[in-house]
Amino acid sequence: MTEGLAINGERLLERLDRFAAIGGTDQGGVNRQALTVLDRQSRTLLTELALKRGFSVFQDPIANLFLRREGKNPDLPPLLIGSHLDSQPAGGRFDGALGTLSAFEVLETLEDLAMTTERAVEVVAFTNEEGCRFAPGCMGSMAFAEGAIPDHWRTLKATDGADFAPELAATLQSLPEAQSRPLGFPVHAYLEVHIEQGPSLESQGLPIGIVTGIQGTRWLEVTVTGQTAHAGTTALTYRRDPMRAVTAALAVLYQEIMPADPSARFTVGRMTLSPGATNAIPESVRLTIDLRHPTPERLDAMEARVKEIFEGEARGEACKVMLARIFDMAPTQFPPALLEVLDQAAESAGLAAQHMLSGAFHDALFMNRIAPAAMIFVPCRDGLSHNPAEHVEPEHSIAGATLLLHAVSLLACV
Ligand code: HGY
Ligand code: MN
């Protein structure tokens, strides 16, 4: 019986403000990157709030954080609800935090209403979903789903020069109250509330999206190497200038990939020239490329085209080129049976909803490999995200958490 079930909206909105202050920026956004002191502060605050409510707190070897409310039968795999707390460097206050805090609000409401659940319900905050400070993204959910931390992650360098292993160790040590638990365990189902990070719900005036799947993502790192030389004395015929090769290649790819295919996404997010002197031709140019598409075949074709164009332009400039794939997320479809539960929950919550695909990747993608997973989207203003101006109307934050509560009561309550 879920009719009339409601969360404490005031408490959720207050929490969102409180967490937004951790790493808050002058532009009203958040810079709380993974495994930083600020990330640890947000995890400590969530842990304190959970312990106050009598929930138990765990963290696993990749620092995924779990807050557990017991059910009738402790041996049953728990229902997992959550998202992430880490943010983009120029992030907004809702990406990740809304899902994690909505999940915590549901746990508190179950407690307030003294609702008995058949199985435990656990809130999870996955480590490093954004993959900005340390690539790849979704580190926590990937390691959880695969039951292992890839060896090469231990020697990763952060964009700010820090080393992964000590940052992870410091993050784990920063939560002495959390009990440790092994990586990965059986999960009944996983649900994640998230902002849409696109314009479609807002343009249709809808409060809820029920996410049917997530498109594929591939991250490439391209390094073009030529010869550094004097900017003033080196004529064109003597140059082996990687920047000329890169700009020629990007001119082709920006003109070609997205205009030719409305579902394709091609983004260069980071570029480093070295040695980085104003009056020296660069020796090398390193750049990241983020490719997205709903179909793996098109992703393959896009990646092949990027390789072909960069190799051609580098050759023309007598430069060398290296391409590495640093992140590969195949598209995923969420199970129809779980989508039906969300449809039912939207009905009982009296919320208009539509089914839709996610253009952004999420932890739910990896969770869907080991348990039924699904997502609830809420609109964000102008569809803007990964931007300090990211904004969600209070009633939409409340709608997302309310739908999650109805879905949890359908899935886990007796
Ligand atoms: O990049 C993504 O799709 C996610 O928002 N981190
Ligand atoms: Mn996110």
Ligand code: MN
């Ligand atoms: Mn994000």
Ligand code: MN
């Ligand atoms: Mn996510």
